[in-house]
Amino acid sequence: MIRLEKKGRNPFIVYGEEKSIEEQLRRNILLTTVDAMLKWSRRNSLWPLPLGLACCAIEMMGAFFARYDMARFGFEVFRFSPRQADLMIVAGTVTRKMAPIVKRLYDQMSEPKWVIAMGACAMAGGPYNSYAVVQGVDNLIPVDVYVPGCPPRPESLIYGIMKLREKIKQEREAKIL
Amino acid sequence: MKREFEKDTGVKTDIIELNMGPQHPSTHGVMRIILELDGEVIVKATPVIGYLHRGTEKIAENRAYYQVVPYTDRLDYLSPMSNELGYVMAVEKLLGVEVPLRAQYIRVILAELARIASHLVWLGSNANDIGAVTVFLYAFREREKIYDLLEAISGQRMNNAFLKIGGLAGDLPEGWIDGVRKFIKEFPEKLKDPDGLLTKNRIWRERTEGIGIIPRDLAIDLSLTGPPLRASGVERDLRKDTPYLVYDELEFDIPVETAGDVYARYLVRMEEMRQSVRIIEQAIEKLPGGPVLIDDYKIVPPPKDKVYRDIPELIHHFKLISEGFHPPEGEVYFAVEAPKGELGYYIVSDGSNKPYRLRIRPPSFVNLQALEYILPGHLIADAVAIIGSLDPVFGEVDR
Numbered sequence: 001m002i003r004l005e006k007k008g009r010n011p012f013i014v015y016g017e018e019k020s021i022e023e024q025l026r027r028n029i030l031l032t033t034v035d036a037m038l039k040w041s042r043r044n045s046l047w048p049l050p051l052g053l054a055c056c057a058i059e060m061m062g063a064f065f066a067r068y069d070m071a072r073f074g075f076e077v078f079r080f081s082p083r084q085a086d087l088m089i090v091a092g093t094v095t096r097k098m099a100p101i102v103k104r105l106y107d108q109m110s111e112p113k114w115v116i117a118m119g120a121c122a123m124a125g126g127p128y129n130s131y132a133v134v135q136g137v138d139n140l141i142p143v144d145v146y147v148p149g150c151p152p153r154p155e156s157l158i159y160g161i162m163k164l165r166e167k168i169k170q171e172r173e174a175k176i177l
Numbered sequence: 178m179k180r181e182f183e184k185d186t187g188v189k190t191d192i193i194e195l196n197m198g199p200q201h202p203s204t205h206g207v208m209r210i211i212l213e214l215d216g217e218v219i220v221k222a223t224p225v226i227g228y229l230h231r232g233t234e235k236i237a238e239n240r241a242y243y244q245v246v247p248y249t250d251r252l253d254y255l256s257p258m259s260n261e262l263g264y265v266m267a268v269e270k271l272l273g274v275e276v277p278l279r280a281q282y283i284r285v286i287l288a289e290l291a292r293i294a295s296h297l298v299w300l301g302s303n304a305n306d307i308g309a310v311t312v313f314l315y316a317f318r319e320r321e322k323i324y325d326l327l328e329a330i331s332g333q334r335m336n337n338a339f340l341k342i343g344g345l346a347g348d349l350p351e352g353w354i355d356g357v358r359k360f361i362k363e364f365p366e367k368l369k370d371p372d373g374l375l376t377k378n379r380i381w382r383e384r385t386e387g388i389g390i391i392p393r394d395l396a397i398d399l400s401l402t403g404p405p406l407r408a409s410g411v412e413r414d415l416r417k418d419t420p421y422l423v424y425d426e427l428e429f430d431i432p433v434e435t436a437g438d439v440y441a442r443y444l445v446r447m448e449e450m451r452q453s454v455r456i457i458e459q460a461i462e463k464l465p466g467g468p469v470l471i472d473d474y475k476i477v478p479p480p481k482d483k484v485y486r487d488i489p490e491l492i493h494h495f496k497l498i499s500e501g502f503h504p505p506e507g508e509v510y511f512a513v514e515a516p517k518g519e520l521g522y523y524i525v526s527d528g529s530n531k532p533y534r535l536r537i538r539p540p541s542f543v544n545l546q547a548l549e550y551i552l553p554g555h556l557i558a559d560a561v562a563i564i565g566s567l568d569p570v571f572g573e574v575d576r
Binding site: 051052053054057058059061062065066080092093095097098101105127128129131132133150151153 | 199200201202206207227228229230231232233235236247248251254298313314317318320321324334335571572575
């Protein structure tokens, strides 16, 4: 739990006459658990790795741009390098040829990491029940949130990420490696 | 470069291999290029494709004709309507039917809207790759308006599956034409934003002029189509050369440039968007009334009220939904001018309710082979501009 003095003045500045040492400590120290602190900071700045594979990538871009503007929620920092990202958005069909690369990208991400399967193809193969398509990215990597649709609307993706935030909030203990 | 350096310094250097993609923001999907580099200059480029091969053609062999339409949407997912158009018109050619005039005009409007939508993504992503991020925001602002229009008729923003074999899935909703009219009235004005940012921008021109030149002969030899061909000085556009739908009744120009570089392809596509606006304007003016579906109940399902009342219509409906129709035996090839170039469908029918073979001729796949020829001699940074200017979409390249 984070306790912030909300009434009016900035808790980090001592105004006017000098306060007693207890008073100053009360105003300058936040008491919380490491878990809560980590979870709070993690869920408010998710950096996605946009793994745009097919049609869903276009809607993912749509969610990023002006009309839907994911930046409002603090996860607009798209990182194309897996090393800098903590959320992988698998948007599109994962084919057998692409599967090892998806797995490798996931492995290259540093912990803690989460995965969103965006669209029917990433969830379960979608309409492509063929020799070339992996029937769901959860055959390769663990998935936290599934966003259905073909392709899902940008609102759906944003809702999915909000659900992921709830999930991170409810984790019993924050993952620390 | 390598030789000079070795001569000057006496230090032996080597060619290095750099793997670009398949997960790379500027490969427009999942392409991989193996670049052999001498310093920063590309000596050899080998594109590797197939990372989005979904087996569309094989799947189509196990689906009734009308069930293939949604799969065609997902080929070139920047302009689903053009893909559907090519497929449904190929099947209609096989069946020997002609759709009502109103449906033809609406198809023209939708195909041109798809062209604008596709070119907008190209404009945004190509500019973004070179470093002009703002243009992407302008492009998507306009694209969202097209999404709204498509959503109003089909209920989905992308992958609409709105065209049917024999016409359209429904008539236009009330007020839709006014929406299109408003869009095309505003669009040329709005296009001036990216135009003003790029066309005379010195950085943009330095980065694009003289880069990735495809000579006219090479373009013909590689059988390129669409904007890359027209930017190399060949005036070929299926809408003019083999008119389909009602394109021969509409006035429009084919923009042609002769330089063949990235800048020329940019100019061609920008002008094509303006010409599409012209086409839509005329199509709206000439839009006739009448039905949007043929009334052959062997091919299109009868209207619902008839299905509920009459036994023959009910049987037709049941047969169509459970089995589909049986076109005559034969082969057919039909191509439309998709935003990326000539999109052709070759269908072999053995008289059953499923295509015996469906072969798709994707324009991006054919255009992409130019990379191998034009990349050598350029810097790595130019490779990004060149890939963007060819506008490949991998749903279509790999099928």
